[in-house]
Amino acid sequence: MNRDIIVIGAGIMGLTAAYELHKSGKKVTVIDEGNITDCTSFGNAGLLSAFDKGPLSNPGVVLDTLKLMFKGESPVILHPTLDKKIISWLWKFINSANPQRLKRTIALFEKYGQITIDKYKKMQEEDGLDFDFQHKGMLSLFTNQETYNKKIKQYSYEDETRFKILTKSEIKDYVPCSNEKAKGAILFKKNAHLDPKKVITQLKEYLENNGVEFILNEKITDIQFSEDKIEYVKSATKTYEANTYIMSTGYQTLLADKLNKELIMTPAKGYSITFNMPKEYEPLTSTLFADLFIIMSPRKDDVRLTSKLEIGSTNPAVVKKQIDSIKENFKKYTIPFEMSNEKLWAGFRPLTPNDMPLIGRDEKYKNLIYGMGLGWLGMTFGPSLAMILNDLIINDLENKDCDDILLFSGFYQGKY
Numbered sequence: 001m002n003r004d005i006i007v008i009g010a011g012i013m014g015l016t017a018a019y020e021l022h023k024s025g026k027k028v029t030v031i032d033e034g035n036i037t038d039c040t041s042f043g044n045a046g047l048l049s050a051f052d053k054g055p056l057s058n059p060g061v062v063l064d065t066l067k068l069m070f071k072g073e074s075p076v077i078l079h080p081t082l083d084k085k086i087i088s089w090l091w092k093f094i095n096s097a098n099p100q101r102l103k104r105t106i107a108l109f110e111k112y113g114q115i116t117i118d119k120y121k122k123m124q125e126e127d128g129l130d131f132d133f134q135h136k137g138m139l140s141l142f143t144n145q146e147t148y149n150k151k152i153k154q155y156s157y158e159d160e161t162r163f164k165i166l167t168k169s170e171i172k173d174y175v176p177c178s179n180e181k182a183k184g185a186i187l188f189k190k191n192a193h194l195d196p197k198k199v200i201t202q203l204k205e206y207l208e209n210n211g212v213e214f215i216l217n218e219k220i221t222d223i224q225f226s227e228d229k230i231e232y233v234k235s236a237t238k239t240y241e242a243n244t245y246i247m248s249t250g251y252q253t254l255l256a257d258k259l260n261k262e263l264i265m266t267p268a269k270g271y272s273i274t275f276n277m278p279k280e281y282e283p284l285t286s287t288l289f290a291d292l293f294i295i296m297s298p299r300k301d302d303v304r305l306t307s308k309l310e311i312g313s314t315n316p317a318v319v320k321k322q323i324d325s326i327k328e329n330f331k332k333y334t335i336p337f338e339m340s341n342e343k344l345w346a347g348f349r350p351l352t353p354n355d356m357p358l359i360g361r362d363e364k365y366k367n368l369i370y371g372m373g374l375g376w377l378g379m380t381f382g383p384s385l386a387m388i389l390n391d392l393i394i395n396d397l398e399n400k401d402c403d404d405i406l407l408f409s410g411f412y413q414g415k416y
């Protein structure tokens with residue numbers, strides 16, 4: 001079979017890349033080791049939050065995290081490790097959390113976050129996909145007076161297209177389950193949310209119906225390469241050949257390791273609890289309990305809580321202690337209500353130290369394109385990154401000739 005493109009990994013990166021390339025007239029095959037119902041792109045919070053949230057590598061983040069650890073409310077879990085890769089990642093993370101980078105990162109987030117929102121809207125309008133896309137803003141709710149005061153200072157001007165500072169009674173309207181401990185809240189109007197499970201299932205269905213080949217439950221275990229290109233990729237029993245290969249394997253670096261390509265990223269485990277609750281207590285829009293790093297997203301049929309950022313673990317199990325800790329922290333700031341039909345999930349963010357994705361052409365194997373390192377904002381940037389990869393492939397560009405790669409790719413960010 002003649003294939004133009006093989007996409008390895010069918011998370012948001014792989015599927016949106018397949019979507020763009022299919023639209024550009026390429027013959028695309030998508031291969032995944034699973035059946036794409038359990039990848040990170042499936043169980044996340046579904047926030048499209050490129051605006052006013054700021055990057056993870058933020059000045060002050062280390063101190064703030066330490067304070068929360070002291071209070072027993074920290075979402076960050078750092079397992080003690082001597083792993084050189086993790087220590088080097090942490091070092092880069094601490095160094096990239098500086099004011100110089102911050103402004104640049106915020107500008108890039110807004111540029112590519114807006115492209116993504118436009119792309120999701122277009123998928124719904126033009127291709128009839130329906131993934132409960134809601135452009136109602138994201139509420140940041142503060143439970144700590146000090147952080148709220150700090151945040152509010154940044155918003156001492158007026159811009160009603162961008163944000164609204166809520167009164168106490170408006171907070172109760174937006175988040176009826178919040179209790180009197182909420183110190184304040186800001187609605188960031190440019191953000192949106194969607195149901196990630198529906199994005200993945202709808203995209204797959206659309207692509208399959210339009211001739212994109214899917215090979216599921218097939219792990220690619222090896223890559224055969226010559227001097228300057230990939231010849232084919234292999235599973236345990238088969239080989240697959242194409243003109244161009246996209247590596248979009250999320251947090252997993254098995255294939256990059258085969259090529260001796262060091263991708264500076266680390267798996268950062270997170271959890272979600274999906275449940276039903278009394279309708280009258282559901283929030284009006286996605287809500288970030290900012291001091292706890294707990295996100296509450298309302299969806300058509302249920303509500304999802306997501307939290308935790310655990311570094312140094314690759315155990316895929318849902319650990320009860322972490323679920324209990326999310327619930328315990330959440331309950332401190334909400335009124336009692338019953339959570340029914342609970343579904344628990346854990347997944348790994350492919351986290352880079354400076355919030356920049358690892359995208360672009362391999363310097364040596366020119367027919368290999370990376371779509372990696374989407375971090376904690378893969379849903380927020382997936383479609384815009386797919387547009388960039390499509391541009392690179394369709395126009396046969398080198399990285400150095402693609403402005404978007406030079407601007408946004410973690411491969412081109414200097415030392416940090």
Ligand SMILES: Cc1cc2nc3c(=O)[nH]c(=O)nc-3n(C[C@H](O)[C@H](O)[C@H](O)COP(=O)(O)OP(=O)(O)OC[C@H]3O[C@@H](n4cnc5c(N)ncnc54)[C@H](O)[C@@H]3O)c2cc1C
Pocket residue numbers: 008009010011012013014031032033034036039040041042043044045046047048049218219220221248249250251252254255268269270271272306307347348349350371372373374375376377378379380381
């Ligand atoms: C708790 C949590 C909450 C989050 N909330 C948000 C949010 O609100 N907004 C947001 O923008 N982002 C969020 N994220 C981040 C987002 O989910 C990720 O950035 C994104 O899903 C990564 O997508 P991906 O396509 O790179 O990887 P994945 O979704 O992990 O997909 C990679 C795929 O590659 C396959 N694969 C791997 N190796 C192989 C192989 N060798 N052969 C074949 N297939 C292979 C895997 O099976 C998998 O299906 C969250 C993440 C977590 C954990």
